[in-house]
Amino acid sequence: MRKWVSLALAATLAACIGGGDSNPAPKVSVSSSDHRPAKELFGPVAVPSSQNPESFGSYSKGCLAGAVALPENGPTWQAMRLSRNRNWGQPVLVDFLEDLSRKAAAQPGWNGLYIGDMSQPRGGPMSSGHASHQIGLDADIWMLPATRLDLSRAERESLSSISMRRAAGAYVNDSWTRQHHEILKAAASDPRVARIFVFPGAKVQMCKDEKGDKSWLRKIRPWWGHHYHFHVRLNCPRGDKTCVDQAPPPPGDGCADAQEWVNNILNPPPPDPTAKPAKPKPPVTLASLPAQCSAVLSSR
Numbered sequence: 348m349r350k351w352v353s354l355a356l357a358a359t360l361a362a363c364i365g366g367g368d369s370n371p372a373p374k375v376s377v378s379s380s381d382h383r384p385a386k387e388l389f390g391p392v393a394v395p396s397s398q399n400p401e402s403f404g405s406y407s408k409g410c411l412a413g414a415v416a417l418p419e420n421g422p423t424w425q426a427m428r429l430s431r432n433r434n435w436g437q438p439v440l441v442d443f444l445e446d447l448s449r450k451a452a453a454q455p456g457w458n459g460l461y462i463g464d465m466s467q468p469r470g471g472p473m474s475s476g477h478a479s480h481q482i483g484l485d486a487d488i489w490m491l492p493a494t495r496l497d498l499s500r501a502e503r504e505s506l507s508s509i510s511m512r513r514a515a516g517a518y519v520n521d522s523w524t525r526q527h528h529e530i531l532k533a534a535a536s537d538p539r540v541a542r543i544f545v546f547p548g549a550k551v552q553m554c555k556d557e558k559g560d561k562s563w564l565r566k567i568r569p570w571w572g573h574h575y576h577f578h579v580r581l582n583c584p585r586g587d588k589t590c591v592d593q594a595p596p597p598p599g600d601g602c603a604d605a606q607e608w609v610n611n612i613l614n615p616p617p618p619d620p621t622a623k624p625a626k627p628k629p630p631v632t633l634a635s636l637p638a639q640c641s642a643v644l645s646s647r
Contacts, residue, residue, distance in 0.1 A: 377633060377641045384630035388644055389471030393432060396469055396646035400437055402482035402590035403637040406580060409591070410640035411470025411483040417441050423448040423459030425496055427489065427503045433464040433473070436483035439584050440465060443539050444486055447579075448493075450533045454526040456492050461508070463487035463576050469643050472631045482590060484541075484581040488534075490527065490574070512574035516546040517612040528553055534579055535566040542596055544570040544578040547608040554602035564600040569608045589639065 377388060395414035403409050414435040419426045424444065426434040448460040466483045467473060479485050489508040498506065511527065513520040531553065535543055547569035554564060570578075583590035597604075633641060 377644045381633040381641065383633060384472075385633045385636055385640075386472040386474045386630065388633055389467055389469055390474045392467070392469050392644065394468050395435060396643050398643070398646055400483075400584075402437060402470070402484060402583060402587055403639040403643065404482060404589070405591040406479040406482055406485060406593060408631060408636060409470060409482040410636060410643045411435070411437070411466055411481070412639070412643045412646070414466065414468055414470065414483055415441055417444055417462060417465060420496070421445060421448065421459070423452040423493075423496070424462055425459075425493065425498055425503065426462050427506070428463065429500055429503055431464065433467055433480070434462065435468050435470075436465045436486065437581075437584060439539060440484055440486060440581055443537065443579070443581060444488075447488075447530070447534055447537070451493070451530050454529055456494065456524075457526055457530075458496055459493045460530075461489035461491055461493045463489055463508075471636070471640065471643075479580070484583070484590075486579050487576040488579060489576050490522075492526070508575040510574045512546050512548055514548070515612050516548050516571075516574060517609045518548040519552045523549070523552065525556070528556055531567065531577060532557075532563055534577075535563040539581050540566055541580045541582045541593060542566045542568050543580070544568050544573045546570070546572065546574040547605050547612065549574070549577075550605040551602070551609050554600065554605065561600045561602070564602060565596050565598075568596060568601065569605045589637070 389410065396412050398412040400413035400415065402411055415438050417426055417434045417436065419429060419434065444462055451457050452459045464476060464480060465486045466480050470481045470483055472481060490511050491508040509522050511519050511523045531543060531545065534540055543566055545567060550567050550569045553567065554561065557564065583592045
């Protein structure tokens, strides 16, 4: 486990982006009955709260106290899109990403990982891009092999990952390699991991290519998108009673379900003539989040 001294140092260095006072008070007053969109309250806060690390609520409706930063640069990783200020999470997430990046660096052609969005400094809903990533236990990992680990801040804004999919996600394309398979396998085999989201064709390809024990494939879940990156979700940390775990994946390796998803991509079922248009979801408000989230926002 990372030493708390280094965690505190990383958080302090990352907090310097706020300028002046390294941990300024929020510029808005809030209460647990506040009905403003939560993304407008959490997004502008540039630094974590000075609380013990704790996740409140669920992956798609919660917040994060005492977040720590994944350092922008490491021996086997770089954090990308630094302008978003989304390289924050629970200590267990930072530990996991550093561990996985070392395993990735052992793969031919990879020097580590490019890490995309994690969470905001205090978690909560984001202004764009994600419904989840709210409690410091989700991270997006780029499919692009991290061959360079000396990217400048500007390069990390302009460089893009690469897509792995073909035929709308039914198959992998020529950019897919055995190294991708092995990195995903290493992630899914980690007991800290709850599930990993990737496009359906990748799951089916891994099911075909894996010749040994396939039990780890249970955690690999097909989902829309996720062809430029894969999304890792960790279990709630042990002892964190305010964190709400997602239900575990169904029993089995899930390969048949992924194949059915692919079949539906290739031969879409006819639309349901009785289906009603989905109503747009109202924005998540602070009042709809766990009551502790107002204290997270108000904390120094």
